[in-house]
Amino acid sequence: MNKDFSLDCYGLLCPMPIIKLAQKIKGLKVGQVLEIISTDEGMKEDAPAWCRTTGNEFLGIEENDGQYRVYIRKLK
C-alpha cells in the first residue's frame, strides 16, 4: 500500500503503539497515509478502534509472519 510515512513499533506492547501512532500522526498533513509496523497482535483491533474514536480512516492491515503493517489516512 502507498504511504507517506512509516512508524516502527517493532516489539512494543499496548499501549505504546497507539501512543506512538497518535504522536506521529500529529506531524502529518490531512490526506497523508501513515504505515505502522507492529508485532502486537492487539493492533488488529486497536488500530481500527483508534481510528473510529479519533475520526481517521483505517485503510487496512497486512499480516505477515507475526508482523503487522497498519495503514491509516489522516482525515483531521
Add this chain to the structure above:
Amino acid sequence: MSDKTTIIVFSSDLDKVLAAFNIATGSAAMNMEVSMFFTFWGLNVVRKEKSSKKSTNWMKRMLGLLNRGGADRLKLSKFHMLGVGSGMMKKLMKGSKMPSVKELITLAKELGVKFIACNTTMGIMGISKEDLIPEVDKIAGVATYLAEAKESKVNLFI
C-alpha cells in the same frame, strides 16, 4: 478535545498503577482529556522518595517510615516476595520494552494528562506539597473530582 477520562488511583500496587497509566496514556492517545486523581495509597505514586521534613506526630512519623513514597518503590499486589517478585516483573517489563512507572509519568505529562493530588490524604498522612513530585498540577478534593467525573465518559477507580 471533547471526551474525558477520569481515573482515581487509590492503590499503590505496581500492577494496578500500571493499568491506570496504561488507560490514562491510551485515553490521551485517543484525543481524550485525562485527569488522574491520586488518593490514599495511590498518593505514593506522586510522592518524592524523600520527604521534606519529619512530622511532630509520632503516628505520622511511623506511617512515613512504613509507607514510603516514590514511583520506584511500588510493589506488586501478588508475588512481591520481599522485592524479588516485583524486581523480576520490572525486568520482564523492560525486556518487553514496556515503560516503568517513572517513564509513564513523564509520558503521561507529555500527552497532557492532568495529575491531581488528594488534599485529605495529604492532611491525614502528614504529606506536604513539597513532598510531591513537580508533575502534580493541583491539590484538590472530592468536589473537583466529581465536577470532572460528571463530564467524563470513562471514569475508573483503581
